[in-house]
Amino acid sequence: MTDFGYTLSRSSTVNLDEADRSLWLRLEKLEPDLRLCMACGSCSASCTAAELGGMSLRKVILDLDRGRDPAPIVSACMLCGKCSMVCPRGINTRHLILSLCRIYEKK
Amino acid sequence: MIYQGKQKIWSDYQKEIPDDHWFYVRSCIRQNFFPASEAYFVKVVRDLLGRDLYETPHHTTCGGIAYHSDTIPQETAMTIVARQFSLMKEAGYKNLVTSCITSFGNYCEILETWREFPELEARIREHLWKACRREFDKPEYVCHASDVIYKLRNEIAARAKFRLVNKETGEPLRVVEHIGCHYNKMFPSKGVGGAEYPYVLCGMVESWGGQVIDYPERRHCCGFGFRQYLVKANRGYSMSNSHKKFESMEPFRPDMIITNCPGCPYFLDRWQYVVAETQGKTYGQGGFGIPVFTYEEVAGLVLGYDPWDLGLQVHQVAPEPLLDKMGVPFNPETKYLGLNKKDILRPSLPSGLKCF
Amino acid sequence: MKENVIILGGGIAGMEAARQLLLLGERPVIVERADHLGGHVADWHRLFPDKSPAEDLLEGLRPGLEGAEIHLGTTVSSLNALKDGYNLTLSDGSKLHGRALLFATGFELFAAERKEEYGYGIYNQVITNRDLERWFNTGKDSRLSGRPLSKIGFVHCVGSRDLKAGNPQCSKVCCMTAIKQAIELKERFPFAEVYCFYMDLRLFGKKYEDFYIGAQRDWGIHFIRGRVSEVAETLDGRVVVKAEDTLSGRPLKVSLDLLVLMAGMLPNPSATALARQIRLDVDDDGFLRSRDNLAGIIASNRPGVFYAGACTGTKTVPETLAEARSAALAIHNYLQDAK
Numbered sequence: 001m002t003d004f005g006y007t008l009s010r011s012s013t014v015n016l017d018e019a020d021r022s023l024w025l026r027l028e029k030l031e032p033d034l035r036l037c038m039a040c041g042s043c044s045a046s047c048t049a050a051e052l053g054g055m056s057l058r059k060v061i062l063d064l065d066r067g068r069d070p071a072p073i074v075s076a077c078m079l080c081g082k083c084s085m086v087c088p089r090g091i092n093t094r095h096l097i098l099s100l101c102r103i104y105e106k107k
Numbered sequence: 108m109i110y111q112g113k114q115k116i117w118s119d120y121q122k123e124i125p126d127d128h129w130f131y132v133r134s135c136i137r138q139n140f141f142p143a144s145e146a147y148f149v150k151v152v153r154d155l156l157g158r159d160l161y162e163t164p165h166h167t168t169c170g171g172i173a174y175h176s177d178t179i180p181q182e183t184a185m186t187i188v189a190r191q192f193s194l195m196k197e198a199g200y201k202n203l204v205t206s207c208i209t210s211f212g213n214y215c216e217i218l219e220t221w222r223e224f225p226e227l228e229a230r231i232r233e234h235l236w237k238a239c240r241r242e243f244d245k246p247e248y249v250c251h252a253s254d255v256i257y258k259l260r261n262e263i264a265a266r267a268k269f270r271l272v273n274k275e276t277g278e279p280l281r282v283v284e285h286i287g288c289h290y291n292k293m294f295p296s297k298g299v300g301g302a303e304y305p306y307v308l309c310g311m312v313e314s315w316g317g318q319v320i321d322y323p324e325r326r327h328c329c330g331f332g333f334r335q336y337l338v339k340a341n342r343g344y345s346m347s348n349s350h351k352k353f354e355s356m357e358p359f360r361p362d363m364i365i366t367n368c369p370g371c372p373y374f375l376d377r378w379q380y381v382v383a384e385t386q387g388k389t390y391g392q393g394g395f396g397i398p399v400f401t402y403e404e405v406a407g408l409v410l411g412y413d414p415w416d417l418g419l420q421v422h423q424v425a426p427e428p429l430l431d432k433m434g435v436p437f438n439p440e441t442k443y444l445g446l447n448k449k450d451i452l453r454p455s456l457p458s459g460l461k462c463f
Numbered sequence: 464m465k466e467n468v469i470i471l472g473g474g475i476a477g478m479e480a481a482r483q484l485l486l487l488g489e490r491p492v493i494v495e496r497a498d499h500l501g502g503h504v505a506d507w508h509r510l511f512p513d514k515s516p517a518e519d520l521l522e523g524l525r526p527g528l529e530g531a532e533i534h535l536g537t538t539v540s541s542l543n544a545l546k547d548g549y550n551l552t553l554s555d556g557s558k559l560h561g562r563a564l565l566f567a568t569g570f571e572l573f574a575a576e577r578k579e580e581y582g583y584g585i586y587n588q589v590i591t592n593r594d595l596e597r598w599f600n601t602g603k604d605s606r607l608s609g610r611p612l613s614k615i616g617f618v619h620c621v622g623s624r625d626l627k628a629g630n631p632q633c634s635k636v637c638c639m640t641a642i643k644q645a646i647e648l649k650e651r652f653p654f655a656e657v658y659c660f661y662m663d664l665r666l667f668g669k670k671y672e673d674f675y676i677g678a679q680r681d682w683g684i685h686f687i688r689g690r691v692s693e694v695a696e697t698l699d700g701r702v703v704v705k706a707e708d709t710l711s712g713r714p715l716k717v718s719l720d721l722l723v724l725m726a727g728m729l730p731n732p733s734a735t736a737l738a739r740q741i742r743l744d745v746d747d748d749g750f751l752r753s754r755d756n757l758a759g760i761i762a763s764n765r766p767g768v769f770y771a772g773a774c775t776g777t778k779t780v781p782e783t784l785a786e787a788r789s790a791a792l793a794i795h796n797y798l799q800d801a802k
Contacts, residue, residue, distance in 0.1 A: 002384040002458075006343035008350055014708050016658075016717035035679045039688070039710050062710050065685070089676070108696060112576070112584035303579040303693075323695040323703045358698045 019067025023103065027064060030099040036089040037061045043083035043093055049076050057083055057093055060100070074100060108321065113304050120301035124258045125248050128159045130200035132191060134207035135168045137401075140373045143418035144403040145206050148252055151406055156262055160204075163194050169205070171213035171289075175333040181220075182231070188217050189235040192243035203246040204255055208368040211251040212289025215297050218245060249297075251290060253367035253402050257299055257307045260314040268411030271317030273362070274434035279318035280362040283397070284308035285352075285375065287368025288328050302326075308365050311402055315409050324355035330378075331370035349378040353390045353397070360392075363429050364399040375399045380423045383459030394461035396424030408435055415442055420451075425462045439463065465490035467532075467561035468794055469551060471539065471737065474502020475524065475780065476772030476787045477567035482527030483791035489798065492532040492559060494539060494551070496733075500525070502569050508599035510780055511636075511643045512670035517596075520780070538733070544741045548767060562801065563767045563794045566743075566751060567787065568734030570773040573622025573630065573726040580693045581618065581724055588702045588719065589694060591621075591726045592637065595644055607721070612652045616704055616719045617641040618691045619661040623727030632748050634727030635777040638665045641725050642678045649682045658685045658717060660706050668779065689715065694722060728777045743768060750776045761790040769794055 028034050041058050049055035053076030063070035074097060081094035129152075133145050153160045169191060170184035195203060205211045221228035235241050256263070271280040286305045291298025300306025303326065309319045330348025335341045352375070356364075366372040379396035383389050391397045399422065400408075407417040414435060419426040420442045430437050442463065445451040456462050468484055470477045473495030481491035499505060500521070507517040538554040548562040575583040575591045583589045587606045590598075598604040619641055623634040638661065645657045659678075664686070666675050678684040689706035697703050701718045708715035730749035738745055744752035744764045753775045754762035761770050771790040772783035 001387070004342075004381055004385065005339060006346070007385050008382075009344050009347040011347070011351070012713045014711060014713050014715040016715065032680070035683055036676065038675075038679070038686075058710075066708065066711060066715075109585055109587060112582075115576075115584065116579060301579065303582075304585070321696060323697055325695060326693060 014066050016066070021065070021067050023069065024064040024067075026103050027096070027100055030103075031092075031096045033089070033091045034061065034064075034096060036091055038089065040088060042086040042088060046082050046086045048080050048082060049078045053078075057097065060097075070100075071104065074104075113306075116304050117300045117306040117309075120296060120299065120306070122250075122254070122297060122299060123248065124250050124254045124299075125202045126158075126258065128200060129161065129202045129204040129250075129255065130195040130198060130246075131160050131162045131252070132166050132169065132203065132205050132207075132210060133162070134205075134210065134369050135172055136373075137206060137369045140369060140421075141401050141404065141418055142421060143407070143416060144401045147407045147412065147417060148206065148256070148403045151263070151403070151410065152255060152259065155266070155410070156259055158259075161198055161200055163198060166191055166194055169207070169210040169213050171207070171209040172333070174213065175209060176337055177334065181217075182227075182234070184213060185217050185220075185227070185231045186234045186238065188214060189231050189243050190239065190241060192245060193235065193241040195246065196242070196244045201244075201247040203249045204252055205249070206252050206369075208251060208287030208289045209370075211249065212293050214246075214249045215294050218249065219294065221245075251307075251367065253290070253307050253311075254299060256402055256406055257310050260311045263406055263409060264314045264316075267315060267409045269409055269433045269435050271312060271315045271363075271405075271409070271433065273432050275432070279316055280429075280432060281320050281360060282312045282317040283322065283325075283356050283359075283361045283364040284312060284319055285325075285329065285364055285366045285368075285371050287366070287371055290367060308367055308402060311405070312365060315405070320356070320359045320361055322356040322359045322361075324352045327352055327355075329366075329368075329371040329374045331374050336370075336374070345374065346378045346381055349374055350382055350386075353379070353382065356397070357390050361397050362432060363405075364397055365402055365405050366399065367402050372399045372401050376423045380457050380460050384457060387459055389460055391424070391428065393428075395428050396460055398422065398424050398426045398429040400426070408433065411435075413437070415444070423457075423462070424460070427463055466548070466563070466798060467492045467559060468563045468565065468798075469494065469549065469559055469561035470565045470567055471734070472502065472567035472569055472772075472774075473497070473500040473533065473535070474567060474569045474772065474783075475504050475520065476569065476774075476783045477502075477565070478521075478524040478528060479784050479787035480565055480567060480771050480791045480794075481531045482524060483788050484794065485527065485530055487791060487795040489791075489795055490532075492534070492561065493528075494534045494537050494553065494559075496536070496538045498536045500528075500533070500535070503572070503593075504780070506593055506596060506600075508596045509643070509647070511639045512668065512674060514643065514647075539737055542737050542740045544765070549741065563769065563797055565769045565771060565790055565794060566734060566738070566763075566774045567771045567790075568731045568737075568774045570728040570777065571731045573628065573634075573729050575621055575724045575726045577628060578621055578625075578724070581621065581691065581722070582694045582696075582702070583724055586694060586696050586702050586722075588696075588700070589722045589724065591724045592640055592644065593726065595648075595723050599647065610720060612648070612655050612720045614701075614717070614719045614721075615645075615648055615652070615655050615657045616691075616717070616722045617645055617657070617659045618704075618722065618724050619659065619664075620690065621724040621726050622729065623725075624662065630727065630729055630748075632727075632777060633665060634725075635665070636779055637725035637727060638663075639668065639671050639674065641723070642666075642674050642684070644723060645684050646674070646678055646682055649684065655720075656685065657682070658687055658719070660687050660689060660691050660704070662688070662690055687715065728773060731774065734774050741765060741768070746775075748776070750774065761786050761793055767797065769797075 055076035295302035
């Protein structure tokens with residue numbers, strides 16, 4: 001292979017045809033309320049681990065939906081449960097995160 | 108695909124293309140990339156089809172390449188363009204035809220800017236007068252040379268020695284048409300067929316017996332993008348755009364690519380080599396690439412000119428598989444003989460892309 | 464002899480106004496260009512928010528029209544303002560005079576082929592909201608028959624909130640219609656994945672939010688915030704749709720078996736042409752200008768001319784019906800006062 005000093009850039013496109021949503025589907029069985037998220041960001045806005053740790057439940061749910069593994073984001077969660085107090089759709093967000101952690105444990 | 112739906116759009120975007128008396132301005136770079144394309148445009152239009160096509164050795168770059176590379180301001184490009192117009196006025200012509208797509212876009216953009224801001228036009232008139240004591244008239248029509256070939260496509264078809272048809276199977280060749288962004292994406296109404304479903308090259312392909320394939324990334328840019336290519340750090344980005352197109356067209360098994368821009372055929376041709384060398388992937392049949400042509404080269408092949416006289420030996424992707432499909436005879440021995448049978452030397456062959 | 468009240472347009476606004484005018488003892492005359500009453504609603508299958516059949520609504524309006532003079536398949540050739548009312552020449556050559564005139568001229572559905580990048584009329588897999596309702600009604604559409612639909616997309620705001628399409632207005636009903644239609648398709652194709660591409664979701668009315676929640680919770684419909692940029696055909700006869708997934712800040716693409724374009728509401732150009740003949744004010748958005756947008760929606764700048772429904776802007780069905788009743792009452796009062 002020749003080195004030209006440049007090469008193909010990686011595509012950042014979300015290709016839903018190839019997205020692997022298995023993690024979402026597994027979590028959805030345990031947490032059907034997952035579907036209710038409307039990406040308002042209340043959870044992230046009130047999150048104690050957002051500012052310093054980068055936690056965002058909104059992003060976790062979006063990643064799951066688009067077939068990306070949100071493990072690095074979830075690992076910043078402190079499980080304080082503040083997000084469950086603010087979700088306007090009443091999602092039990094702390095429970096949802098714990099269920100996701102259980103799926104990770106089984107993996 | 109509802110073909111009639113496309114026909115309706117095509118009929119909405121027809122532009123007036125004068126039939127004769129053109130002032131022809133060449134491209135800065137095409138004679139290096141495709142050394143015979145412009146010469147054969149002149150040969151076909153003037154000598155074969157008997158139209159009046161005028162050129163002047165005093166004409167220069169239009170400044171478009173520098174403008175789009177962010178090295179000159181638009182006012183400078185405007186003054187250069189004003190000088191071209193003054194040459195045209197001097198020669199007594201009103202129909203401008205440009206060889207280059209970026210020139211075409213540049214002329215259209217400048218005329219449109221002057222229409223919106225007449226005070227700017229007045230200032231440029233002053234600049235031109237101060238710089239070289241010249242005056243100009245604006246052209247009545249600005250066309251791209253592919254508009255002219257589009258207009259004359261049926262006259263060319265009537266003289267065709269070969270058609271875009273597979274000689275063995277009798278099937279139409281599967282053709283990817285690729286339009287330069289500056290042809291119709293700046294001003295959709297100034298391109299035959301508009302921006303979404305351009306017809307200028309489709310019309311030629313249909314007239315000459317081929318079949319156009321509509322693949323998902325058809326509208327996507329070749330990736331040249333001026334700074335994307337000119338700055339080496341961005342070059343991978345340029346290639347990635349061509350690569351995206353190759354990946355998208357590959358399942359449609361195209362026999363060839365026809366283009367109407369200086370940059371697109373160059374990059375669609377050369378990047379196939381770099382992709383083969385860096386990714387180990389080729390897109391044609393049997394380890395070859397997909398041959399890429401300018402519309403003048405395709406017109407030349409259809410009219411039966413010698414492929415080496417048309418400059419096809421400077422292509423990176425071997426054109427021979429296509430010549431075989433069309434049944435165009437060629438002599439491999441004379442491939443690297445240039446003008447007056449001068450030996451232009453053989454290039455070394457790439458490792459990943461099959462060539463002759 | 465009662466004076467004619469001339470109603471331009473026999474959609475639900477014209478029908479309801481005529482029905483109310485008859486109850487008030489007036490003499491309504493409907494002029495309708497189509498060969499049937501009902502307007503756009505007659506093209507529709509079911510109406511939000513209760514998914515009630517559109518036909519039931521029309522069925523409820525029709526009996527009340529007995530006694531109204533109705534000209535179907537008729538357009539207005541010319542319209543003149545006189546001292547004591549308005550004179551019309553109809554396309555069949557007949558003439559009409561009325562002291563009061565009601566514009567119930569409705570809207571025109573945006574011609575989706577104008578958004579060329581979406582490929583309506585070019586790709587078989589691309590239809591409009593109206594095409595889908597017709598298919599629900601008739602079961603006939605060559606683009607939909609005989610194909611399994613496993614992935615379906617909806618494009619909100621087609622020709623709405625779009626300066627390039629010449630219409631900066633929100634068409635108001637499309638968000639809700641898209642969700643309704645998405646659910647109706649899920650009912651027919653339970654295993655299909657359905658994606659709604661939206662800019663904003665405007666679900667302002669009674670029960671609309673319930674629909675949205677239901678679409679997510681019960682039907683698993685995906686909502687992607689991003690405007691579709693282009694549509695192209697794939698080798699296997701689907702369309703690939705590109706948009707930005709604005710929530711993740713990346714470009715997104717997905718291949719679909721069917722793409723439904725939510726064509727928006729535009730001013731009805733023939734209404735505008737008639738309005739100009741008697742110097743009625745036309746608003747910046749191209750719709751007829753109400754005397755004011757709070758208490759005077761149904762009033763015009765001319766005595767005896769009234770408005771009902773989508774001629775003054777995008778309207779839902781209940782808004783249209785309410786305006787029709789209100790206009791009928793205002794016309795009745797106007798005729799009483801004139802005596």
